[in-house]
Amino acid sequence: MSLHTSHLPKAGTLISALGVSALTFSLAAMAQDDGVERDYQVQLPEPPDGEVTFTPPEESALGDKQYDEMVRLGRDLFVNTQALRGENVFNEQNCSNCHLDAGRLAHSAPMWAAYGVYPAYRGKNDKVNTLSDRIQGCFTYSMNGKPPEKGSEPLVAIQTYMHWMATKAPNNTSLPGRSYPSLEEAAQEPDRERGAEVYANECAVCHGDNGAGQFVGDRTVFPPLWGDGAYNWGAGMHRINTAANFIKANMPLSKPYSLSDQEAWDVAAFVNSHERPQDPRLRNVESVDKAQELFHQHNGVYGQEVDGKRLGDHADYGENPGPNDS
Amino acid sequence: MNKKMLSGLGLLMSAGVYAGTAAALEGDPEQGKQVSATCVACHQADGMGKNNPKAESWPRLAGLPEAYIARQLHDFKSGERKNASMTAFASMLDEQKIADVSAYYAGLEDWPELPTAYHAADPDDAAEWLADRGDWENDKFIPACSQCHGPNGQGVGASFPPLAGQHEAYLKAQLENWRNGKRHNDPNELMAGVANRLDEDQIDMIAEYYATLPERLEARGTQQEEDGQ
Numbered sequence: 001m002s003l004h005t006s007h008l009p010k011a012g013t014l015i016s017a018l019g020v021s022a023l024t025f026s027l028a029a030m031a032q033d034d035g036v037e038r039d040y041q042v043q044l045p046e047p048p049d050g051e052v053t054f055t056p057p058e059e060s061a062l063g064d065k066q067y068d069e070m071v072r073l074g075r076d077l078f079v080n081t082q083a084l085r086g087e088n089v090f091n092e093q094n095c096s097n098c099h100l101d102a103g104r105l106a107h108s109a110p111m112w113a114a115y116g117v118y119p120a121y122r123g124k125n126d127k128v129n130t131l132s133d134r135i136q137g138c139f140t141y142s143m144n145g146k147p148p149e150k151g152s153e154p155l156v157a158i159q160t161y162m163h164w165m166a167t168k169a170p171n172n173t174s175l176p177g178r179s180y181p182s183l184e185e186a187a188q189e190p191d192r193e194r195g196a197e198v199y200a201n202e203c204a205v206c207h208g209d210n211g212a213g214q215f216v217g218d219r220t221v222f223p224p225l226w227g228d229g230a231y232n233w234g235a236g237m238h239r240i241n242t243a244a245n246f247i248k249a250n251m252p253l254s255k256p257y258s259l260s261d262q263e264a265w266d267v268a269a270f271v272n273s274h275e276r277p278q279d280p281r282l283r284n285v286e287s288v289d290k291a292q293e294l295f296h297q298h299n300g301v302y303g304q305e306v307d308g309k310r311l312g313d314h315a316d317y318g319e320n321p322g323p324n325d326s
Numbered sequence: 327m328n329k330k331m332l333s334g335l336g337l338l339m340s341a342g343v344y345a346g347t348a349a350a351l352e353g354d355p356e357q358g359k360q361v362s363a364t365c366v367a368c369h370q371a372d373g374m375g376k377n378n379p380k381a382e383s384w385p386r387l388a389g390l391p392e393a394y395i396a397r398q399l400h401d402f403k404s405g406e407r408k409n410a411s412m413t414a415f416a417s418m419l420d421e422q423k424i425a426d427v428s429a430y431y432a433g434l435e436d437w438p439e440l441p442t443a444y445h446a447a448d449p450d451d452a453a454e455w456l457a458d459r460g461d462w463e464n465d466k467f468i469p470a471c472s473q474c475h476g477p478n479g480q481g482v483g484a485s486f487p488p489l490a491g492q493h494e495a496y497l498k499a500q501l502e503n504w505r506n507g508k509r510h511n512d513p514n515e516l517m518a519g520v521a522n523r524l525d526e527d528q529i530d531m532i533a534e535y536y537a538t539l540p541e542r543l544e545a546r547g548t549q550q551e552e553d554g555q
Binding site: 055058059060062072075076079080082083100101102104105201202205206214216217218219221222252253254255256 | 442444446449450459460462463467468469472473474476477480481482483485513514515516519520
């Protein structure tokens with residue numbers, strides 16, 4: 001099954017919905033192997049349908065061995081990733097914002113299901129990508145950060161937490177409940193104006209009218225959805241299909257599957273048509289045009305014009321100081 | 327700094343959305359104090375309310391968010407929130423008096439500020455687990471209370487009131503009211519949905535947990551100081 005391409009037609013319809021001239025996708029075929037990170041999130045084959053039968057172990061079963069302590073540290077970093085703020089994390093997010101119930105919840109990209117599908121081969125960079133690579137990608141993009149080094153305590157802890165959650169899960173098997181469930185293609189083209197209405201009615205009470213989230217002290221209660229505190233232009237969640245899938249099955253919090261498919265598509269288009277920290281891969285290419293051509297041939301609106309402004313046409317990397325001036 | 331500004335903006339906005347027209351009127355706490363003469367019989371002179379396990383409990387008002395109080399008064403007045411005595415009292419208040427008395431109680435005393443630092447929930451403490459981790463399995467999909475009401479349930483903005491330090495019998499009664507449909511003035515039925523999936527034991531447990539949390543946190547803090555942590 002080739003999911004790399006199956007979502008592309010949606011991108012086309014979305015672009016026209018936003019009033020931007022349709023791009024051809026011949027550009028997608030131009031992927032070159034010059035060592036530049038392309039699209040870190042290979043979209044793996046969809047998980048099988050069917051009942052979720054896997055249950056991760058209970059935390060109460062953890063003991064006090066070093067492994068158990070490492071699981072706990074990984075759990076702590078997963079739900080309070082802000083502990084790594086300024087080192088590995090440069091926005092307001094925590095892993096558990098997009099992986100609900102501390103990474104345990106089915107259809108919320110649970111860690112027990114992700115664990116066993118890596119390493120995974122990725123045609124786009126012709127490389128076998130490990131779980132460490134994948135977690136590092138989350139830090140680079142979703143956390144707008146700097147990935148912890150392989151073998152470093154944060155990365156070992158998160159991997160150990162995942163390993164523990166996947167106890168007794170079949171290895172190298174895509175399990176029901178993995179990832180977010182894929183919506184059918186939208187009946188009407190996703191429309192950010194309709195989405196704005198959904199947002200105002202269903203989302204703003206928590207995430208705020210301006211998408212900036214809400215905080216108590218230093219703690220993120222409701223994560224920002226756009227702006228400097230949000231995931232950057234390279235994160236999987238900036239794709240409209242990924243966000244729509246997540247929203248349908250998980251949002252509003254405590255009301256899964258309460259939005260219609262169309263509402264989920266529309267509100268995802270609305271949220272993801274806002275500015276957010278720059279795609280860090282732009283640091284290594286000469287222009288937004290080039291970044292758009294190389295990295296954004298998918299269901300997102302990076303590089304496209306919305307309300308008279310081109311999205312991503314800036315040098316704002318949020319709080320991330322970049323590799324050279326830290 | 328930027329974060330604080332943004333977060334403040336978020337609070338203002340949700341207050342604006344959910345307090346409706348009340349946000350347009352500025353409350354005068356001095357005037358509100360006079361209005362409160364009708365409230366003190368139940369909510370007490372200090373606005374701290376009273377826990378009445380065998381009868382109707384009177385919630386603490388002192389330190390609740392202004393827009394939250396105003397919203398409740400509007401809802402009592404319109405019948406959106408039902409309570410025989412509160413409907414009678416709220417009906418006597420015009421827009422300005424609602425704004426004034428809300429400002430008065432919001433400023434009467436600060437709601438206790440509780441620690442915000444991350445604290446791992448103890449899997450052997452069922453109440454703490456529900457408060458900080460929720461109850462998701464078997465399609466219950468109950469988020470942690472703190473995911474909306476903030477760390478240690480101290481409230482978030484105008485729409486998610488503080489729980490920690492509110493009276494136990496009042497918290498329990500509200501959860502039951504949401505569950506049986508008597509109360510339904512929550513934004514987007516968020517609380518009704520969650521309350522419907524809580525069982526009786528969880529309601530008893532969580533009401534007691536939040537009512538007593540401030541004193542337990544204080545004891546924990548004192549203990550840590552004694553231990554030199």
